[in-house]
Amino acid sequence: MDKFKVAILGCTGLVGQRFVQLLANHPFFEIEALVASEKSAGRKYYEVTKWVIESEIPENIRDMRVIALDPDKLPKVDLVFSALPADIAKIIEPEFARRGFIVISNASNERLEPDVPLIVPEINLDHLKLIEVQRKKRNWKGVLVKNPNCTTIILTLSLKPLLDEFGIEKVVVTTMQAISGAGIGSDAVLGMQIVDNIIPFIKGEEEKVENESLKILGQFTGSEIKWINFMITATTTRVPVLDGHLESVYVELGKEVEIDDVIKVFEKFSVEKSLKKFGLPTAPEKPIVLRNEIDRPQPRLDRMEGNGMSVVIGRIRKVKGVKNAIKYLVLGHNVIRGAAGNTVLIGEVLTKLMPELIT
Amino acid sequence: MDKFKVAILGCTGLVGQRFVQLLANHPFFEIEALVASEKSAGRKYYEVTKWVIESEIPENIRDMRVIALDPDKLPKVDLVFSALPADIAKIIEPEFARRGFIVISNASNERLEPDVPLIVPEINLDHLKLIEVQRKKRNWKGVLVKNPNCTTIILTLSLKPLLDEFGIEKVVVTTMQAISGAGIGSDAVLGMQIVDNIIPFIKGEEEKVENESLKILGQFTGSEIKWINFMITATTTRVPVLDGHLESVYVELGKEVEIDDVIKVFEKFSVEKSLKKFGLPTAPEKPIVLRNEIDRPQPRLDRMEGNGMSVVIGRIRKVKGVKNAIKYLVLGHNVIRGAAGNTVLIGEVLTKLMPELIT
Amino acid sequence: MDKFKVAILGCTGLVGQRFVQLLANHPFFEIEALVASEKSAGRKYYEVTKWVIESEIPENIRDMRVIALDPDKLPKVDLVFSALPADIAKIIEPEFARRGFIVISNASNERLEPDVPLIVPEINLDHLKLIEVQRKKRNWKGVLVKNPNCTTIILTLSLKPLLDEFGIEKVVVTTMQAISGAGIGSDAVLGMQIVDNIIPFIKGEEEKVENESLKILGQFTGSEIKWINFMITATTTRVPVLDGHLESVYVELGKEVEIDDVIKVFEKFSVEKSLKKFGLPTAPEKPIVLRNEIDRPQPRLDRMEGNGMSVVIGRIRKVKGVKNAIKYLVLGHNVIRGAAGNTVLIGEVLTKLMPELIT
Amino acid sequence: MDKFKVAILGCTGLVGQRFVQLLANHPFFEIEALVASEKSAGRKYYEVTKWVIESEIPENIRDMRVIALDPDKLPKVDLVFSALPADIAKIIEPEFARRGFIVISNASNERLEPDVPLIVPEINLDHLKLIEVQRKKRNWKGVLVKNPNCTTIILTLSLKPLLDEFGIEKVVVTTMQAISGAGIGSDAVLGMQIVDNIIPFIKGEEEKVENESLKILGQFTGSEIKWINFMITATTTRVPVLDGHLESVYVELGKEVEIDDVIKVFEKFSVEKSLKKFGLPTAPEKPIVLRNEIDRPQPRLDRMEGNGMSVVIGRIRKVKGVKNAIKYLVLGHNVIRGAAGNTVLIGEVLTKLMPELIT
Secondary structure, eight states, X not given: OOOEEEEEESTTSHHHXXXXXXXXXXXXXXXXXXXXXXGGTTSBHHHHOOXXXXXXXXXXXXXXXXXXXXXXXXXXXXXXXXXXXXXXXXXHHHHHHXXXXXXXXXXXXXXXXXXXXXXXXXXXXXXXXXXXXXXXXXXXXXXXXXXXXXHHHHHHHHHHHHHHHHOEEEEEEEXXXXXXXXXXXXXXXXXXXXXXXXXXXXXXXXXXXXXXXXXXXXXXXXXXXXXXXXXXXXXXXXXXXXXXXXXXXXXXXXXXXXXXXXXXHHHHHHHHSOSXXXXXXXXXXXXXXXXXXXXXOOHHHHTTGGGXXXXXXXXXXXXXTOTTEEEEEEEEOTTIIIIIHHHHHHHHIIIIIOGGGGO | OOOEEEEEESTTSHHHHHHHHHHTTOSSEEEEEEEEOGGGTTSBHHHHOOOOSSSOOOHHHHXXXXXXXXXXXXXOOSEEEEOOOHHHXXXXXXXXXXXXXXXXXXXXXTTTOTTSOBOOHHHHGGGGGHHHHHHHHHTOSSEEEEOOOHHXXXXXXXXXXXXXXXXXXXXXXXXEEOGGGGOXXXXXXXXXXXXXXXXXXXXXXXXXXXXXXXXXXXXXXXXXXXXXXXXXXXXXXXXXXXXXXXXXXXXXXXXXXXXXXXXXXXXXXXXXXXXXXXXXXXXXXXXXXXXXXXXXXXXXXXXXXXXXTSEEEEEEEEOTTOTTEEEEEEEEOTTIIIIIHHHHHHHHIIIIIOGGGGO | OOOEEEEEESTTSHHXXXXXXXXXXXXXXXXXXXXXXGGGTTSBHHHHOOOOSSSOOOHHXXXXXXXXXXXXXXXXXXXXXXXXXXXXXXXXXXXXXXXXXXXXXXXXXXXXXXXXXXXXHHHHGGGGGXXXXXXXXXXXXXXXXXXXXXXXXXXXXXXXXXXXXXXXXEEEEEEEEOGGGGOSSTTOOBXXXXXXXXXXXXXXXXXXXXXXXXXXXXXXXXXXXXXXXOEEEEEEEEOSOSSOEEEEEEEEESSOOOHHHHHHHHHXXXXXXXXXXXXXXXXXXXXXXXXXXXXXXXXXXXXTGGGGTSEEEEEEEEOTTOTTEEEEEEEEOTTIIIIIXXXXXXXXXXXXXXXXXXX | OOOEEEEEESTTSHHHHHHHHHHTTOSSEEEEEEEEOGGGTTSBHHHHOOOOSXXXXXXXXXXXXXXXXXXXXXXXXXXXXXXXXXXXXXXXXXXXXXXXXXXXXXXXXXXTOTTSOBOXXXXXXXXXXXXXXXXXXXXXXXXXXXXXXXXXXXXXXXXXXXXHHHOEEEEEEEEEEOGGGGOSSTTOOBHHHHTTOOBOOOTTHHHHHHHHHHXXXXXXXXXXXXXXXXXXXXXXXXXXXXXXXXXXXXXXXXXXXXXXXXHHHHXXXXXXXXXXXXXXXXXXXXXXXXXXXXXXXXXHHHTTGGGGTSEEEEEEEEOTTOTTEEEEEEEEOTTIIIIXXXXXXXXXXXXXXXXXGGO
């Protein structure tokens, strides 16, 4: 089989590095273009990249020349994965889409636009049908699909089974987020800020969680996404952990439940919604992994579950004094499931399961 | 003035070290006895102590001989401060009290007993009147007063002003707790467990927060404490921070409020309830310090506020979708305000403001 | 092929966990017995193990019953890998060897005994011939072979090529050692000791480096090891790193050299001495990996090189003012190459390349 | 007494913050001007400063307006303390000196110029006489005095007593340096780079140590500094520690010595060379503090010794096999003794002890 050719926009940043790692030897995809800012253009990938993730730069990518970010000069590719900063993405991504490129983007711009699909494949694949709405409305040959905020992906993977089975009335979530979430650019968390410390604020994050969750869990009506309606409030913090966002979740459900029922619902979802059965290489066998130990999930021990694509749930408890409430912890790898991995999985879905949408 | 003589039980552990630091040059108190386990007895303090806090062992304490834990052999002292482990404290503290010692203890045993005062001085000084109930009931010459759980002290200092002014219906709290909270004994957090990691479980902690809060914020009826009645649920985690517990608090109040009102209530409490005006050396000028910066409180920068005795509150926000709810972060030094410092402050109150209770 | 049956003594500690990880699906070896202290005996492995390494307990080991440490009750196995503490090992390992077991041990006792082989397979395989000397002298049916100190293994792998080609006159080494090196037992490094800190002392470590290096690099004369003769001095420190010992090495060679020559010597050694060509599964393709980047090796990025069995050398420089001196940094995974991995590799050598020595 | 008016160039960076902290309530000095880049000019100090050190911005400085870096617009001040980046300092500092300002600078430019004093006050106060040489040579009304590299200051404070008493032939030093040394600007160490890691390279640092040490320890001949002549080689690394550089030092002395003699020499130096007796507020009582414990100095426990102005030496040992060699560890606070504190101390010396040099 011929591989689909892909480009990576913003290839030198932290999410860009994960894209490279996931795509360098991908069975469906082949990296055709590494795209970065003007100042990196023309140089070899290894020369312009401050590589900070655990494995080395893949051999076949190391010496590839980076090209400049310019929609008119991108070679023909089947998919464009974007890890651009939102302020640049906002301007340039539509230009790529207008010229016919299929852009699947991790940048935060336009995520809430009514005609932009915001996808967690195991949750809302059907939202991809917005693509037709978008193309018509914007008169684009290409399309712009969005990967949600990392924290939100992890959270909604845990909420979706509860919502479907029990209904949700209220969610109160506090997150402990890894420093990789801030990247290695101008917003990077400095060592001086985070050693022996917590920073209880992440710009724009709480709003993203509160808004994007409702859209992701919403319904596609045929012409738009009708946001789900429940109360959700988030407090997001930065902790001295390299990778893996841990979230403490309190949920008031639509009815009183027993913990065993909750466990069953998570397990059932994990089996039924797994995309592994369709042969998608980045899909984890189990999108949700449950742990029984009293002190899990832990970021260092659990973040690579399912090659970083599973979320791990533990400590599911009832809440004394509120019959319909439960609480639990959920962990996910913020750069894999929360960013590059989920984006690649969207690409796999589009090329293998819904090719008609992008032709 | 002659100083009150004090003993420190469990002087070599982490809380014991803070007791030593706070009491070595205290204007009211003089360390008469350093008490530890049999195996340390007879040796010099510096020889048996794995000192891990930032200043050195005070010069005048360094060479003091440690004595064994035995109620029959303790020299006459005016106050006994206890930092014993709960399992030992449970057995031995009543023996000290029976023999006439005034024991103010940080150990978790008996905190919920109906005749045991559980004190945060700025909140519930009047609960100290339980002392008379206790002595009568137990027929003790001495008394046993308890310092609450560290996380609970910090939380309740933030809840009390809200409770008094607005009422409280529901509290959902997630904590990020420093490793010093686990001490340096057999429950200590290992480096291997916590570097690049979070442990989302602390044994018994959530129950302590949920129960002790309701007692501390309760009413003394003349013969007992009537617990306050609101719903409270906690998730407690351990993070790679040396000192300072950070708590993310969601509160549904008794009525809808504006943020400015909340700020005023905190500020008013901080002025009115400060015990500094009574000349208590360990009392902070402001028991509550508010910070306006968007990214505070932070453990490393704020934990020593008020010499570690203030709690620092920041990021007070309204909650979209729940009229009567607010959320905020509160930070306190877990070993000072949360343990040794609060306990010493109780001692200052008893000797200076309520001497009649202990004679 | 039938697999060799092996036992792991001290299976619950940190090195024991790595043994389990390396041996659970080993092509030559099969775990027949998991041995730990009396209090763990009879229970399932997962119940008695505080697992702290990144992957999970292997499925096929999780529910195995641990047996008590007793030479008379160990089932028949072909090899015994020991990760016992030195004080226990000192007493019990000889008992196993006396009863005929082939014991390959990571414990520090007896390493310097004249009839005990102290092996880094790529350096001194011929020292295994001491086995015959030992059996004769001690009249044992079994044998005791030792794995060297972790820091020393990493250091000597870098020194051996230099020694052979240029001679060595003087070595001054300062190490920055990971906290996993202290294990998770009573000597474990506490979080309170190591967050935002360095401990510039590791008990017994400097002596181990200074002595064991000279034995490992020594010559087998037919009846004993003649230690190599050069000056070596070490300063060993503990840093807040999970895995991977980094060593800053200053060497005065036997003659003046150019950096290019040094590089060639390392590369040649790495090719010629690799045991991969003999099909040993734990042997790395390259025992020495060189890195050109100005800021490598780094523990987090380089410790898993060669599945944790390669040492990584970087920043090779000449020393201004001393013609025959060079300096460089070398890094190795202290628990894999420095402990369990090197020990397993010795086992692979004994069973595959030198079976006559253990029959 | 009227205070001397001072300006701080580069007031918002990490060293600048320490200058502010040390000078805000200084008995001799009064901050007259806070100087930073154009983009901060006109705004309040707290608005333009990402404050990362443990205390708060001093009350009296918080609202001061920052002024732009322009030699022609600086108000008249008695001293200018510079914490500028070297590339800017190189251009602008001479302009200030030319216009008559007394500039004491922490920037690395010109440190090795023959007519520039490079001062550690307890070591080489007499080098300040270079000021006359410089003014004559450069025809400046003002002057430029340099603070040495942080690592070098700490090292040379430990070497000077040894040099004077025993002579020095060879020094091999490996450093473990705090992340604050890289500041919070564009060279800052990112959290992603340093959590669970060491970076074994600091740009330009090894050369600074090797060169500046020889100048600092050199002799003023009346017209120039004659560098001392011994071999010195350094390996410098970055570790996950907030403040405090730890250095592992191997020294071959001019003769064989006993450890007791070394201790005496350090103690004698510490008493005799202390500048505290001249009433200099920033001078520590003891420039060198010795610790007997087997595991000290440790950055977190010892860096604030002497308010961050003492260096702490421990683990002094003889070296087996080299009669005249010793080894030890020395620690100092890199931003206080290594930068702002040492610079302020030079200012105190110039204004109080050698006022004739700057008039």
